[in-house]
Structure formats: structure tokens, C-alpha cells
Amino acid sequence: MSTMNMIEALNSAHQIVMERDDNVVTLGEDVGYFGGVFRVTAGLQKRFGKHRAFDTPIAESGIVGACVGMAAYGLRPVAEIQFADYIYPAIDQIVSEAARLRYRSSGDWPMPITIRSPYGGGIFGGQTHSQSPEALFAHVAGLKTVIPSTPYDAKGLLIAAIEDNDPVVFFEPKRIYNGPFEGFYDRPASPWSKHPASDVPEGYYAIPLGKAAVVRPGEAVTVLAYGTMVHVARATAEHLGVDAEVIDLRTIVPVDIETIEESVKKTGRCLVLHEATRTAGFGAELAALVQERCFYHLEAPVERVTGWDTPYPHSLEWAYFPGPVRLGLAFKKILEA
Amino acid sequence: MAQAAPEFPPPPDQRPDHGRPPEPTRHPAERTELLDFYRQMLLIRRFEERAGQLYGLGLIGGFCHLYIGQEAVAVGLQSALNGSLDSVITGYRDHGHMLAYGISPDVIMAELTGRAAGIAGGKGGSMHMFSVPHRFYGGHGIVGAQVSLGTGLAFAHKYRSDGGLCLSYFGDGAANQGQVYESFNMAELWGLPIIYAIENNQYAMGTSVNRASAEDQLYRRGESFRIPGLQVDGMDVLAVRGAATTALEWVRGGNGPIILELKTYRYRGHSMSDPAKYRSRDEVQAVREKSDPIERAKRDLEGLGLGEAELKAIDREIREAVAHAADFAEQSPEPDPAELYTDVLVGQD
Ligand SMILES: Cc1ncc(C[n+]2csc(CCOP(=O)(O)OP(=O)(O)O)c2C)c(N)n1
Ligand SMILES: [Mg+2]
Numbered sequence: 001m002s003t004m005n006m007i008e009a010l011n012s013a014h015q016i017v018m019e020r021d022d023n024v025v026t027l028g029e030d031v032g033y034f035g036g037v038f039r040v041t042a043g044l045q046k047r048f049g050k051h052r053a054f055d056t057p058i059a060e061s062g063i064v065g066a067c068v069g070m071a072a073y074g075l076r077p078v079a080e081i082q083f084a085d086y087i088y089p090a091i092d093q094i095v096s097e098a099a100r101l102r103y104r105s106s107g108d109w110p111m112p113i114t115i116r117s118p119y120g121g122g123i124f125g126g127q128t129h130s131q132s133p134e135a136l137f138a139h140v141a142g143l144k145t146v147i148p149s150t151p152y153d154a155k156g157l158l159i160a161a162i163e164d165n166d167p168v169v170f171f172e173p174k175r176i177y178n179g180p181f182e183g184f185y186d187r188p189a190s191p192w193s194k195h196p197a198s199d200v201p202e203g204y205y206a207i208p209l210g211k212a213a214v215v216r217p218g219e220a221v222t223v224l225a226y227g228t229m230v231h232v233a234r235a236t237a238e239h240l241g242v243d244a245e246v247i248d249l250r251t252i253v254p255v256d257i258e259t260i261e262e263s264v265k266k267t268g269r270c271l272v273l274h275e276a277t278r279t280a281g282f283g284a285e286l287a288a289l290v291q292e293r294c295f296y297h298l299e300a301p302v303e304r305v306t307g308w309d310t311p312y313p314h315s316l317e318w319a320y321f322p323g324p325v326r327l328g329l330a331f332k333k334i335l336e337a
Numbered sequence: 338m339a340q341a342a343p344e345f346p347p348p349p350d351q352r353p354d355h356g357r358p359p360e361p362t363r364h365p366a367e368r369t370e371l372l373d374f375y376r377q378m379l380l381i382r383r384f385e386e387r388a389g390q391l392y393g394l395g396l397i398g399g400f401c402h403l404y405i406g407q408e409a410v411a412v413g414l415q416s417a418l419n420g421s422l423d424s425v426i427t428g429y430r431d432h433g434h435m436l437a438y439g440i441s442p443d444v445i446m447a448e449l450t451g452r453a454a455g456i457a458g459g460k461g462g463s464m465h466m467f468s469v470p471h472r473f474y475g476g477h478g479i480v481g482a483q484v485s486l487g488t489g490l491a492f493a494h495k496y497r498s499d500g501g502l503c504l505s506y507f508g509d510g511a512a513n514q515g516q517v518y519e520s521f522n523m524a525e526l527w528g529l530p531i532i533y534a535i536e537n538n539q540y541a542m543g544t545s546v547n548r549a550s551a552e553d554q555l556y557r558r559g560e561s562f563r564i565p566g567l568q569v570d571g572m573d574v575l576a577v578r579g580a581a582t583t584a585l586e587w588v589r590g591g592n593g594p595i596i597l598e599l600k601t602y603r604y605r606g607h608s609m610s611d612p613a614k615y616r617s618r619d620e621v622q623a624v625r626e627k628s629d630p631i632e633r634a635k636r637d638l639e640g641l642g643l644g645e646a647e648l649k650a651i652d653r654e655i656r657e658a659v660a661h662a663a664d665f666a667e668q669s670p671e672p673d674p675a676e677l678y679t680d681v682l683v684g685q686d
Contacts, residue, residue, distance in 0.1 A: 034543035034615055057513035057549040058480050058541055086479065089514070124399030124451075126462040128429075128478030310681050314399065314462030315451030319674045 004200040005192040006177045009151035010040045010116075013158035014078070016204050018048050021076060024162060026053045028063065028080030037082055038118055038177060060086055064093035067113045068101065071167075076112045078162055084119035084171060085128045091136075098167040099142030110165040116158070118174035119147075120228055120275055121307075122181060122321060126314035132227075132276035132307070137169045138253045138285065144168045144209055145253045149176070149230040150197030153250060156207030164209060173227035181228055182235030183323035212256035214263065218245035221269040221334055224260060224286050226252060229273045229322070236324040242331050244271075252282055260286070261293045268299040269334050275322060278306040300337035305330045343495045346528040346593070349563070357565045358587040358595060364413075364578035368641045374416065374574045375634045376651055378408035381433045382631060383659045384442050385605075388432065388449055392609045396667060397449045400478075401463045404433030406604035409630035410536055411437040413577025414504060414597075417585055422501035424494070426474040426487045428508060429464035430536075430603075438471045442658055446666035454669035458676060481514030483507060484533065488520040491531035491594075502530035502588045510541020512555050521562040524594040532584045533559070533596045536571065538603045543615040556598035564594050571599030572628040575637070602628070 004012065018024045026041055032054040035042030044053035056063050060081055067077040081087045087094075094115065101109050121130035137145045146161055146168055148154035154172065161168040175181045179191045192198035216234050220243040223233045230248040237244035245263050249255060264270045270290050272283035287302040305322045313320055346352055385403040392401050404411070407430075415425065415437045427434050435445050440456065448455030449463050456466050457476075466476040474490060477483045487505025494501040511517065512535055524531050535555045539546050547553045556566030565587070569580040577599060584595045602624045606613050635648065678685075 029541075030543045033548070037542065055544055055548060057544075058510045059513050059515060061515050088479075089481075089516070124462075126399055126465060126478065128464065129400060308677060310677055313460050313677055314457075314465070315459035315672050316674060316677050319677055 001199050002202055003193050003198050004151045004155075005179070005198065006148070006151045006154045006172065007038055007040055009155040009200050010158055010172065011042060012200065012202065013155045013162070014041060014044055015047070017159055017162045018044065018052060020204070022052070023074060023076045024078060025051070025070070025075060026078040026080070027056050029056055029058055029082050031055060031080050036080060038174065040116070041080065060090040061093055064090040064098065064115065067115075068093060068097045068111065071111050071113045072101065072109045076162060078114045078116060081115060081117040083129050084117040084133055085131050087115070087117055087133065094137070094143070094167070094169070095140050099140050102166070103142060111167045112165045113167040114158070114161045114170055115168070116170045116172060118177070119171040120173045120175055121312055121317065122175035122185070122228065124314070124317055125312070127311040130312040132274065134171055134252060135276060135280060135282045138282055142167070143253065144251065145171070146209060146251045147171045147173065147226045148250060149173065149227055149248050150180075150195070151192055151200050152197040153207060153213070155200055156205050157209065157250060159204065160206040160209050163206065168209070171227070175228045176231065180231040183232035183321070183327075184235070185318050185321075185323070207250070209251045210254035210256055212250055212259040213248045214245060214259065215248045216244065216246040218243040219267060220244060221271055221331065222247060222260070222263040222267045223271050223273055224249060225273040226250065227275070229275060232323060232327065233273055236327045236331070239324065240328055240331060242335070244331070255289070257289055257293065260290065264290055264294040265297045268297055270294070270298070271303040271305065271330055271334055273305045273322065273327060275307050277309050278304060279309050281306055300334050303330045303334045341498060343498050349526070355592050358567065358583050361567060361569065361580040361583035363573070364575040364582065366575055366637050366641060368638070368643070371575070371634060371638055371641065372643070374412050374578070375631070375638060376655065377412045377437055378574065378631050378634060379651065380442065380655050380658065381408045381412070381436050383655050384436060384446070384662065385432060387659045387663050388446065389605070389609070391450065391663060391666070397463070398451070399462060400429070400608050401449065402430040402608045403603070403605045404430055406624070407536060407538055407571065407601045408433060409574035409577050410534070410571045410599045410601055413574040414534060414581045416578055417581035418504060419501070420471070422499060424472045424474055424490045424501060424503045425506075426483045426490060426503065427476065427506040428480065428483055428511065429476070429478045430508070431464065431466055431476045434506065435466060435468065435473060438468070438473055440468055440471055440473070442662035443665040446662040447669050450666040450669075451671065452666060452669035453672040453676070454665070459672040460676065460680070481507065481511045481516050484511065484514070484517045485520045487531060488524050488529060491524060491529035492527065494530050495527070500589070502532065502585070504532045504534060506534045506536055508541060509535060509537040509539065509546045509555060510544065510549065512558060513549060521559055521564055521594070525562045525564050528591070528593040530588045531594045532588060533594060535596065535598045536601055537598050538601045540603065540607070540615070542607045545615065554598075556596055559594070559596045564596055566596035566598060568598045568600065571601035572630045572633065574630055574634055
């Protein structure tokens with residue numbers, strides 16, 4: 001075991017899979033020589049060579065397109081898209097090629113591609129450096145979408161994603177790379193070293209995709225969250241003394257509906273929390289699933305606490321961010337219903 | 338009144354060979370004009386230094402890309418434009434382009450600090466600024482996007498037959514985006530009035546141009562589209578201005594697009610958080626000492642008889658303007674939270 005922040009844990013995952021499987025290559029803008037703008041790929045080029053950890057030009061469409069070709073020929077590429085906001089130039093390659101090639105070749109060509117990308121706000125990035133586009137990818141059949149919330153999970157999930165034979169979009173909540181963020185933006189941030197999930201095995205382990213984790217047991221209401229929002233949910237529940245059961249989905253596609261169902265049937269109340277905009281966000285899918293599965297157990301309508309339906313603002317970031325105040329009001333509403 | 342249809346060029350195989358633009362010459366230094374360039378470059382330099390300080394103090398958050406070292410490019414190019422006709426568009430390293438346009442430093446700095454009085458109401462920030470009266474179309478955070486958008490602006494100039502052209506800036510890193518080449522093809526095919534200005538400051542974040550570009554002589558990037566290109570010393574404002582004149586004559590003469598590669602250098606990190614491990618201090622220092630665009634203009638001015646006292650007076654005047662902008666940016670209120678919802682869609686404010 002050693003203490004790792006999320007960046008170190010993700011780096012460790014790369015080191016391990018690249019050591020085990022020389023079909024794994026990692027590429028992206030400033031990924032090789034420089035080790036990634038967030039340092040996730042630091043040291044890989046030195047250790048594995050320029051043919052396995054390398055820089056690309058600024059060309060997201062080309063990067064992902066090339067990964068599709070590599071994967072079709074048996075490699076296992078891991079591409080970094082520097083910020084999730086830059087993934088749109090590659091959407092065509094992700095949707096029309098990576099997600100579909102297996103299906104239209106009747107399984108001849110699996111697509112073992114991992115596309116990693118730092119995502120989410122809380123860093124004053126404005127509209128081109130803060131977005132949470134996970135619902136766009138969740139909507140595409142043929143893709144998996146993973147979002148870790150701790151160093152421990154980040155490593156185990158990334159290893160599983162790289163070893164998975166389907167294309168995986170792996171969003172890393174950059175707000176919590178260095179420490180869990182509980183939504184109280186005016187309080188000093190605490191580092192990962194103070195959090196138990198920074199205890200990370202140095203060796204190999206994989207966390208299966210599609211398995212949620214109950215990170216805080218409770219009886220009164222179920223909170224469904226992922227990424228940064230897991231910490232906001234837990235901290236707010238503790239702060240207000242709400243007996244909330246917080247579920248970290250970890251993978252949104254495939255989603256662990258059994259764990260969700262079991263919890264909601266127990267609590268009778270369900271609140272969905274995400275940073276992305278509200279309309280057609282992943283919370284809408286979760287609300288639909290919950291009412292399909294748990295309708296007769298529900299004692300209140302499913303609540304959604306989300307970002308507003310606006311572009312991510314430069315100023316007013318904390319008015320946008322669905323933090324403890326909005327979550328607290330939603331707790332009150334759902335518990336009194 | 339219906340407007341006359343714009344003239345589009347015949348298909349490439351039926352076009353007369355329009356040759357190449359002449360080699361540009363250095364703009365003749367004339368005292369008042371050069372003094373004006375000097376003043377603008379110095380304003381950009383001091384403004385950016387101050388922005389860097391405000392960032393350090395936590396008054397500016399998030400991303401902030403300084404233009405220090407590249408001043409001669411925006412000042413030299415924009416001085417040649419017709420401000421009431423031509424349009425300009427650029428990437429996220431945009432403070433200098435706005436200042437070179439004569440936009441008030443106050444509203445630019447207030448945008449950096451995210452205040453309501455900022456030029457985008459505090460909603461855009463450093464990378465996303467616009468000015469309708471100055472025909473400045475942004476300020477774009479997505480690398481390469483402005484090249485296609487600029488191509489559309491050029492189409493609109495042609496459609497309206499308004500005699501204007503678009504100046505579309507992008508970096509050496511952006512020059513590797515696919516949409517740049519889609520745009521080049523359309524611009525030449527349709528004979529659009531556009532200057533593609535590649536600011537080659539030799540780095541795209543931590544990647545030097547020759548580590549990312551198969552053809553690192555970027556002025557040649559238009560060759561397979563039949564777009565001529567010129568390589569220009571971007572550290573000499575008069576050389577830039579001279580090249581701008583040549584490019585404008587080419588485009589206004591109905592010859593379609595042109596590429597200018599401006600060889601320049603950024604002194605600071607890519608943005609405020611840049612460990613700068615990809616180049617040595619010595620490299621940066623050598624450029625500062627040998628090719629600084631402001632020092633160069635100063636020497637030229639001294640050659641034209643400008644005295645120490647006049648230079649000092651300019652320096653003072655600019656320091657005051659920048660101090661004023663910083664105070665304004667610090668004291669203006671934050672936007673009202675209700676502003677979060679405005680301008681998402683028309684008619685829903
Ligand atoms: C589509 C997209 N990909 C990546 C980025 C991240 N990024 C921002 S600036 C930059 C480097 C651009 O370099 P260059 O075009 O040379 O401009 P410079 O910063 O040197 O002015 C990168 C990779 C982005 N903003 N948008
Ligand atoms: Mg550059």
C-alpha cells in the first residue's frame with residue numbers, strides 16, 4: 001500500500017497495464033515528453049519508450065480515429081483528451097467508428113480503446129474548460145462511461161477500462177485530482193492523504209465496470225452520484241445530519257441498477273445529483289429507471305440536483321455549481337414530502 | 338433592394354494563374370506611426386504584466402494566457418486593417434489583439450477578473466472576449482475553431498460585397514487541427530477574402546513546433562490548396578506591418594486567401610500554471626535580449642531622434658492607464674446571479 005492522490009493512482013494504473021501488456025500504448029497532447037498537463041502520464045515515456053507513450057499534434061479527431069485503426073489491428077490504445085471540453089472534435093470518431101465497429105462487423109473487430117479525459121468544473125475554467133458531457137456518451141450505444149471518485153477507484157477502474165474489450169470513455173473529475181472537494185468552496189481543501197481511499201495497493205487490481213459502491217449507508221433517502229458529487233453528497237448529509245445512503249455509481253454505462261433498486265426500495269426516496277446541466281442529463285435517465293423499478297416503493301417524487309441549463313459561466317461559478325446549499329434544500333423537500 | 342450576387346471564382350482548372358504576392362518589404366519607419374506602434378506594444382506588455390500580478394494575487398482565476406513577447410504581431414497586423422470594414426478573430430491568447438484594437442484596458446481587465454463591467458459581462462473570462470463595435474469576433478477557447486469561423490466571416494464579407502476581409506489568427510499548435518485544412522480548401526475554392534495569420538511562437542503548450550509538425554515551415558501549409566504563404570519576422574513590428582500591407586493588397590485585389598507565418602516567441606508560460614520544463618531559461622533569455630520587439634522599436638525611435646524624456650513620458654502614461662484598469666477591474670461589482678440565465682437563448686432572458 002502507499003498513499004496516492006488521484007493523479008498518482010491513475011499513473012500507477014498506466015504503469016501496471018503497460019508493463020503487463022505491450023499492446024497498450026498511450027498517446028495525446030503533451031502526454032509523452034511532458035507527461036500530461038495534469039501529470040497523469042509522467043514518466044511513462046522514459047520507462048516504456050517513445051513508441052508506447054507519445055505526443056500527438058493538437059488533432060482530437062485524428063487522435064481518436066487513429067486509435068480505432070490501432071485497436072482494429074490488435075493494439076490497446078489509451079488516448080488522453082486533455083480536457084473533456086476538447087472531446088467534441090473527436091465525437092464523430094467516437095460515435096460513428098469506435099462505438100459501432102464491433103456491431104457492424106458482427107463482432108470481428110472489438111474496440112479495446114480507452115479515452116481518458118479530465119472533466120467537470122470548480123476550477124474557474126469558464127465554458128471551454130469546465131464541462132461535464134457524460135450524458136452525450138451515455139446516450140451512445142456501444143460505449144461504456146466510467147467516472148471515478150477516489151484514488152483507489154481511479155486505479156482499479158482505469159485498469160479495468162484498459163483491459164476491457166469495448167471502447168470506454170473515462171472521465172476524471174479534475175476538481176478532485178489532488179483532494180476530495182466537498183462543495184464548501186470557501187473552506188480550505190484537504191489533501192487525499194487524509195482520506196482512506198488514498199490507500200492504494202502498488203500492484204495490480206481491477207474494479208469491475210458496472211458495479212456501484214455504497215459509500216455511506218443510510219435509511220432516509222438514497223443519493224445517486226458520481227465523481228466530485230459523491231463527496232459533496234456525503235459531506236452535506238453529514239453536515240446536516242441527514243440519514244442519507246450515498247451511492248457512488250462509478251460507471252454510468254453500464255449502470256448498476258441492482259444496487260440502486262435495493263437502496264431505493266429500502267429508503268423510499270431518491271435524489272440524483274450531478275454537475276452537468278439538467279435537461280436530458282444522466283439524472284433524467286436515473287429518475288426514469290428508478291420510477292420503472294421502484295414506483296410502488298417511492299414516497300416522494302425523485303429529486304434532481306444539477307447544474308443549471310446554461311453554459312458553464314466564468315464568473316458566478318459557485319452559483320452554477322450544485323453545492324451543499326442546493327442539495328440541503330432538496331434534502332428538506334424530499335424528506336418532508 | 339436585392340444585393341448583387343458576389344462573384345465566385347471559376348473552378349480551379351479554369352482559373353488564370355494569379356502568380357504569387359511579391360516579397361514583402363519592411364514598412365518604412367516614420368516617427369509618429371512608429372511611436373504609435375511602440376505605445377501600443379508597451380501597453381500590451383505592461384497590461385499583461387499586471388494581469389500576471391493580479392492572477393498571483395488571486396483576483397484573476399482559472400486560465401490566463403499572456404501575450405508578452407508577441408506584441409509586434411497584433412500591433413503590426415492590425416495597424417494595416419480598415420477598422421470599419423475588416424473583421425478579426427483569434428484564439429484564447431486574446432488580450433493583446435483587443436488592446437491593439439484600441440479597446441479600453443479597463444473593460445478587458447474587468448473581464449479577466451470576472452466583473453459585470455467586463456467586456457463580456459464577466460461571463461466569458463480571459464479566453465472569451467468580443468467587441469461588436471470593433472468587429473472583433475473573439476476570443477475562442479477551442480484550439481483551431483476560429484479558423485473555420487474566420488472563413489465564414491470572410492464568406493460573409495464576400496456575400497455582402499462590402500470590401501472587407503477577415504484576419505484570422507491561430508497558433509503553430511492549432512495549425513495541426515483538421516478543420517484548418519477544411520477551411521483552407523473552402524477559402525481558396527470560393528476565393529474568400531481572408532488572411533490566415535499563424536502566430537508561430539514555437540510552442541504549443543509544452544510541445545515545440547518541430548515535435549508536432551511534419552512540415553514546420555508553416556507558411557507552406559497552404560501549398561496543396563494553392564494558397565500562397567509568407568514567412569515574416571514577427572519580432573519586428575515594421576516587418577509585420579510590411580507583410581500586412583502585401584497581404585492586404587493580395588486579398589483586396591481579389592486573389593483569395595493568403596497565409597502569413599509570423600515567427601515570434603512567448604516569454605511567459607503557456608498559461609499561468611506552466612512549470613516550463615520543456616525549454617531552458619537560457620533560451621528564453623536569449624530571445625529577450627536579442628529580439629525583443631519593444632526594445633527594437635525603441636532603438637528605431639532613438640534613431641529617429643526620440644529622446645529619453647519622451648520615452649519616459651510614454652512609460653508613465655502607460656503605467657497610469659494600466660493602474661487605472663487594475664483598479665477598475667478590482668472595484669467593479671461581480672455580475673448579478675440572475676445574469677447566469679441571460680443570453681442562453683434569444684427571448685428567454
Ligand atoms: C480542441 C482543443 N484541444 C486542445 C486544447 C488545449 N490547448 C489549449 S492551448 C493549446 C496549445 C495551442 O498552441 P498554439 O496553437 O501554438 O497557440 P499558443 O498557445 O502558442 O498561442 C492546447 C493544446 C484546446 N483548448 N482545444
Ligand atoms: Mg504556439
